Amino acid sequence: MENKKIRNHISIVVERIGGIIGAILLFALTSMADEIKALLSGDSLLQDRISLILAIIIIAIILGVLIGFQLWRWSKTFIYIQDKSIVVEQHTLQKKKNTIGIKNISNVNTEQNLFEILVGTCKIKLDTNSLSTADETDVQIVLKKKEAEVFRNAIMRLMQEDNEKVIQEPAEDEFKWDIKAELPELLTHGLYSINILSLLLALSCGFGIVLSVIKTIQNGFANEGILGTMIGFITIFLVLAGSIWDIVKGFVKYLDFKIARREDKIYISYGIMKRVRYTIPVNKISALQFHQTIFARLTNRYMVKIINIGMGDNKEEAESFFLPYHKLPLLQQQLEKLLPEFYDGQEKELELQPAAVWGAWLYPFLLYVAAILIIDYALWTMFSQYYAYIIIANIFIFIWGMILLVCYYKTTGYYLHEDYLVVANGYFSRTICFLPYANMQYIEWKQNVFAHFIGIYNGKIHLLASTMNNVKIIPYMYEKNIDLISERILKK
Numbered sequence: 089m090e091n092k093k094i095r096n097h098i099s100i101v102v103e104r105i106g107g108i109i110g111a112i113l114l115f116a117l118t119s120m121a122d123e124i125k126a127l128l129s130g131d132s133l134l135q136d137r138i139s140l141i142l143a144i145i146i147i148a149i150i151l152g153v154l155i156g157f158q159l160w161r162w163s164k165t166f167i168y169i170q171d172k173s174i175v176v177e178q179h180t181l182q183k184k185k186n187t188i189g190i191k192n193i194s195n196v197n198t199e200q201n202l203f204e205i206l207v208g209t210c211k212i213k214l215d216t217n218s219l220s221t222a223d224e225t226d227v228q229i230v231l232k233k234k235e236a237e238v239f240r241n242a243i244m245r246l247m248q249e250d251n252e253k254v255i256q257e258p259a260e261d262e263f264k265w266d267i268k269a270e271l272p273e274l275l276t277h278g279l280y281s282i283n284i285l286s287l288l289l290a291l292s293c294g295f296g297i298v299l300s301v302i303k304t305i306q307n308g309f310a311n312e313g314i315l316g317t318m319i320g321f322i323t324i325f326l327v328l329a330g331s332i333w334d335i336v337k338g339f340v341k342y343l344d345f346k347i348a349r350r351e352d353k354i355y356i357s358y359g360i361m362k363r364v365r366y367t368i369p370v371n372k373i374s375a376l377q378f379h380q381t382i383f384a385r386l387t388n389r390y391m392v393k394i395i396n397i398g399m400g401d402n403k404e405e406a407e408s409f410f411l412p413y414h415k416l417p418l419l420q421q422q423l424e425k426l427l428p429e430f431y432d433g434q435e436k437e438l439e440l441q442p443a444a445v446w447g448a449w450l451y452p453f454l455l456y457v458a459a460i461l462i463i464d465y466a467l468w469t470m471f472s473q474y475y476a477y478i479i480i481a482n483i484f485i486f487i488w489g490m491i492l493l494v495c496y497y498k499t500t501g502y503y504l505h506e507d508y509l510v511v512a513n514g515y516f517s518r519t520i521c522f523l524p525y526a527n528m529q530y531i532e533w534k535q536n537v538f539a540h541f542i543g544i545y546n547g548k549i550h551l552l553a554s555t556m557n558n559v560k561i562i563p564y565m566y567e568k569n570i571d572l573i574s575e576r577i578l579k580k
Contacts, residue, residue, distance in 0.1 A: 093166040093177075094239075097209045100230040101158045109151060167229055172246055174214065176227060188226060190246045192216045194372040194397045198240060200233075200363040210236035214243075215397050217372065217552055244367065263355070267422060269345035269412055277391070277412035278339030280384040345412065349426050356399075356410070372396050374527045374551040375560070376410075376423075376430040378520040385518060389413045392423065395521075395557045430522050436510050438501030445564045448539035448546075449493065456489075500563045504572060509549075511560055521560055523549055525576045531562070533570060545570055 164179040172191070178184040195215040204210060214227040231239060269277070345358040354373075356366040375395040384390065392411040399408050411422055416435075423431040460482055468475050495515035503510035508524040533547040547562040547570075 093168045094231070094235075095166060096162060096230045097207075097232060098162060099204070099207050099209050101155070101162050103203065103230070105154055105158050108154065112147065112151065167227075169242060169246070174227060174243070186227075188214065188216055190243065192218070193243070193247065194369070195399060196240060196243055196247075196367045197399075198236060198363075198365045200359075202361050204230070205363065208233055212236055212240055217397060240367075247369070264348065265346040265355075265357075266348040266425065267346065267411075269342070273412055273414075274339055274342055274345060276389075277342070277409075278336065280381055280389060280391070280413045282381075282383065342409075342412070347411070347426065354394075354426065366399055368394070368396060368399060370427070370429060373427070373430070374553050375524070376427060376522040378419075378522075380514075380518040382516045384413055385516075387415075389415060390419055390520075392419060394427075395551060395553045397553060430508065430524065436503040436505070438503050438510070438512055440501045441497060441564045442544055442566060444542045444544055445497065447542050448536060448544060448564060451536040451538045502563055502565065504569060506576070509562075509573060511549075511562060513561065513563070523551070523560060525573070525579075527551060528577060531573070531577075539564070543567060 161178070161180055166177045166179075168175050168177075172189065174188045174190070174193075176184075176186045176188075193214055194217045195213070197213040197215070199211045199213060200209070201211075209230050210233045212227075212229040212231070213225045214229075216226050218226070229236070229239065340360075341362070342358045343360045346356070348355045349370075352370050354366070354368040354370060356364075356368070358364055373394050373396045377393045377395060378390045379393060380390055391409050391413045393408070394410045411419060411426075414422075420431070464478060464482065467478050471478070492515070496513075499515045499518065500513040502512070508522050510520065510522055512518070512520040529550040529552055531547050531549050533545045535545055539545065544564045544566055546564045549560045549562060551558050551560065
């Protein structure tokens with residue numbers, strides 16, 4: 089495989105432009121439907137025929153140029169392995185050569201969407217430890233499934249060459265998985281992952297459909313009533329279908345979820361309509377994160393995510409998880425087996441922010457009060473007759489804000505382990521993050537003017553991860569704890 093130049097499978101051209109071509113053809117057919125019908129029936133005028141033929145010729149030229157350019161781009165793009173690096177060359181109008189060192193690769197993932205399953209191809213996705221490309225895949229290669237497996241295995245062998253023990257990975261159909269999520273587990277995970285907004289929207293739409301049917305019956309199926317009802321019914325149904333899909337997509341997406349650990353690598357596989365397989369070196373994982381929705385908190389269930397580059401680094405993968413929702417004792421057992429480096433199975437006694445934090449919060453509170461007074465004065469000058477209602481609204485907002493602030497104080501905390509920092513926050517949904525000192529890129533500490541006099545700090549931990557995961561907030565703590573964190577970071 090070394091130094092052998094290969095091209096992406098030609099099906100990549102169809103993937104790149106298939107949607108664009110379909111959209112162009114659909115637009116053309118709908119906009120020229122009457123002209124085409126008249127031409128076929130022989131009722132069109134000569135001028136209309138010429139115009140229609142010219143339009144078809146222009147569309148054909150646009151499609152031809154688009155397809156030709158993509159075919160030319162495909163034929164001039166080569167991928168190969170050279171000197172422990174993956175090289176992507178593109179010999180188009182501007183020659184490009186992108187070289188990625190094997191040692192910099194954080195993830196080697198494979199993926200098959202429905203189209204790729206049908207044509208027998210597979211997509212290899214490579215991610216590197218780079219913040220500049222953390223939100224996107226660095227290299228995507230589309231090959232026939234067997235060729236993709238050979239190419240992937242070649243990369244994995246090179247990644248292991250520096251190790252004393254080289255692990256020969258079994259074929260996918262021979263792989264023995266440590267954990268397999270059964271159907272009831274995935275159903276439970278899907279239920280606890282439900283988006284509340286989508287659920288409320290689905291219920292509202294269902295109620296709207298029932299009311300529409302009742303109204304139509306009451307109107308005696310009058311033509312006008314039926315037409316209006318049908319339009320409303322279709323609109324509501326489309327919204328309902330979208331809401332339902334938003335609720336169930338998490339369950340459908342993760343069917344056949346499996347996970348295993350072999351030596352220093354984590355393997356994750358899932359999907360039926362779209363098959364995904366992650367290969368993640370343990371030393372490339374930046375942090376471990378427990379998460380609860382408001383529903384999960386009611387039954388003390390947690391979902392576990394890993395934070396790294398390559399898994400969950402785009403919008404499609406935003407909800408990717410490491411372990412589905414389970415009771416804490418079972419999760420502890422699984423994590424002790426899969427990732428003992430990040431979790432020792434012991435529950436941590438979180439330390440709340442010092443009581444002095446209320447003094448630090450005085451600063452934003454005063455700014456809030458000042459802003460409210462300015463807004464109130466402006467409203468009073470314009471709507472003086474409603475000033476009593478404005479005052480009542482302010483009182484309500486203030487009380488609600490204080491309730492949320494108390495909840496935030498009671499639910500936000502930290503724990504200083506010898507190997508990692510634990511940070512917890514969230515009063516509705518909740519997140520507990522395990523942050524190894526060795527994986528912290530850097531920490532920002534800050535104080536407002538009141539916190540300075542009190543002697544407390546809060547901060548931000550920056551990790552090597554995608555934009556949505558690369559910053560974790562540290563709650564307020566005293567300077568002695570900051571010094572302790574700094575010492576442990578330097579030791580690592």
